[in-house]
Amino acid sequence: MNSPPDTRFAIEFRNVSYRLASNVPLLFDLNLQIHPGETLVLLGRSGSGKTTTLKLINRLLAPSEGSVLVDNRATVSWDPIRLRRLVGYVIQDVGLFPHFTVERNIGLVPQIEDWPADRIRQRVQELLQLVGLSPHLLSRYPRELSGGQRQRVGVARALAADPPILLMDEPFGALDPITRAELQREFLELQQRLQKTVVFVTHDLREALRLASRIAFIDAGRLITVETPDQFVNSIEPQVAAYVDAFGAGRLVPENQKTRGTS
Amino acid sequence: MNVLHFILQNRSEVIEFTFEHLWLVAVSTFLAVLIGIPLGILITRHPLLNKPVLGVANAIQTIPSLALFGFLLPAPWIGERADRLVILALTLYALLPLIRNTYAGIKGVDPAVIEAGRGMGMTSRQLLWQVELPLSLGVIIAGVRVATVLSIGLTTIAAAIGAGGLGQYIFRGLAMVNNSVILAGAIPAAFLALFADATLGWLEKRLTPP
Numbered sequence: 140m141n142s143p144p145d146t147r148f149a150i151e152f153r154n155v156s157y158r159l160a161s162n163v164p165l166l167f168d169l170n171l172q173i174h175p176g177e178t179l180v181l182l183g184r185s186g187s188g189k190t191t192t193l194k195l196i197n198r199l200l201a202p203s204e205g206s207v208l209v210d211n212r213a214t215v216s217w218d219p220i221r222l223r224r225l226v227g228y229v230i231q232d233v234g235l236f237p238h239f240t241v242e243r244n245i246g247l248v249p250q251i252e253d254w255p256a257d258r259i260r261q262r263v264q265e266l267l268q269l270v271g272l273s274p275h276l277l278s279r280y281p282r283e284l285s286g287g288q289r290q291r292v293g294v295a296r297a298l299a300a301d302p303p304i305l306l307m308d309e310p311f312g313a314l315d316p317i318t319r320a321e322l323q324r325e326f327l328e329l330q331q332r333l334q335k336t337v338v339f340v341t342h343d344l345r346e347a348l349r350l351a352s353r354i355a356f357i358d359a360g361r362l363i364t365v366e367t368p369d370q371f372v373n374s375i376e377p378q379v380a381a382y383v384d385a386f387g388a389g390r391l392v393p394e395n396q397k398t399r400g401t402s
Numbered sequence: 403m404n405v406l407h408f409i410l411q412n413r414s415e416v417i418e419f420t421f422e423h424l425w426l427v428a429v430s431t432f433l434a435v436l437i438g439i440p441l442g443i444l445i446t447r448h449p450l451l452n453k454p455v456l457g458v459a460n461a462i463q464t465i466p467s468l469a470l471f472g473f474l475l476p477a478p479w480i481g482e483r484a485d486r487l488v489i490l491a492l493t494l495y496a497l498l499p500l501i502r503n504t505y506a507g508i509k510g511v512d513p514a515v516i517e518a519g520r521g522m523g524m525t526s527r528q529l530l531w532q533v534e535l536p537l538s539l540g541v542i543i544a545g546v547r548v549a550t551v552l553s554i555g556l557t558t559i560a561a562a563i564g565a566g567g568l569g570q571y572i573f574r575g576l577a578m579v580n581n582s583v584i585l586a587g588a589i590p591a592a593f594l595a596l597f598a599d600a601t602l603g604w605l606e607k608r609l610t611p612p
Contacts, residue, residue, distance in 0.1 A: 197521055199517065199520060220523050221523070222523075223520070223521060223523030224522075224523035228518065228521035230517075230518055230521070234514060234517075234518030235518075236515060236519070236532075237515070237537070237611055238537055238611040247524075248522055248523065251523065251524055296522075306521075
């Protein structure tokens with residue numbers, strides 16, 4: 140494989156700092172490269188700066204210093220509307236529009252992109268199948284769905300215009316453990332097929348180990364390390380070791396090691 | 403009952419006055435909606451305008467209505483006819499509830515929903531029409547309801563400067579020291595207010611997103 144690495148829809152943080160208007164710093168000198176097609180999990184405690192990092196990618200926030208590059212172009216020089224339509228965004232539970240039916244929620248991006256109505260309807264059907272929802276839910280409102288169904292609708296909505304990049308902010312955080320495991324498995328299958336560039340925020344180490352190509356560990360606004368799941372559980376970084384310990388290290392084995400062991 | 407007797411005897415006049423009354427209320431509320439809702443939206447977009455706009459609308463409310471009619475009397479075109487003058491005054495009074503409720507309604511939309519919309523790449527115009535306004539419609543209609551009921555009451559004073567409406571009975575009755583005549587204006591006005599309140603309350607409930 141001598142072809143140059145594909146950098147389309149890669150994401151890069153170069154010396155990025157972010158401060159609030161009140162000058163409270165949230166992120167310090169972040170350097171991070173996210174490769175196309177990988178699932179990078181941002182892991183860390185609540186308030187460590189994971190969500191801030193995510194919002195810097197679709198320019199809901201702009202860096203105070205340094206630059207965030209999406210597809211080799213600084214986010215501040217993108218037209219934010221165009222940028223965001225290339226970047227699917229899934230947030231925890233509340234992001235669905237309560238006054239839209241499932242059908243309109245999923246078809247939102249195609250609709251604001253002015254697709255013809257029959258193409259939107261067809262696309263919504265495809266997506267429904269993709270995320271495993273039954274078509275009779277189309278006319279329901281988000282409040283009439285279970286937590287797991289809502290989250291599937293959220294994923295379908297983010298995928299609607301087939302964006303190359305997907306940002307997921309604790310998408311499975313509010314679900315019960317069984318539903319969460321189900322959605323994680325579906326996510327893995329989906330990602331294997333779609334090969335999006337995914338940035339996934341969670342504080343759940345198990346989830347990170349299960350889903351990540353690489354884990355970026357953030358603590359108090361600083362990136363501590365970026366490692367593959369197997370490296371991560373054996374990391375010598377004291378903060379990482381402490382985090383892994385907190386989850387009961389002995390019982391944790393990354394998903395890919397398990398499969399290696401049985402083959 | 404004297405009042406009923408009086409109303410029945412003068413029923414065509416009572417109906418005429420009621421329609422005059424309704425017309426003054428409808429035109430002024432319509433104008434206030436046309437001005438107040440965009441102003442309310444504007445101050446959610448430009449927070450610096452928030453205090454001055456709400457301050458002025460508040461100040462207008464504190465002016466007694468008879469005094470406001472007096473202030474507007476020398477105005478060109480407006481001052482020439484009593485109904486124009488009354489409509490302008492009623493419009494000004496109705497602005498506060500409309501601006502305030504539009505502002506509060508939009509500000510009350512779950513910020514997570516708005517951020518999700520922005521994250522999807524919605525323009526601020528799309529956010530306004532598809533998310534913020536539909537989700538705050540109930541609160542905005544509540545503002546229209548307050549403004550309408552307020553105007554129905556205030557319009558009774560319009561008779562003092564000769565703009566017509568049910569206030570004519572009230573002032574006539576006061577001059578004649580005749581309670582029946584006063585009530586012939588006050589009772590239909592009260593019913594109008596109750597009716598408007600109930601209708602708009604129903605609409606408010608219908609349009610409030612769950």
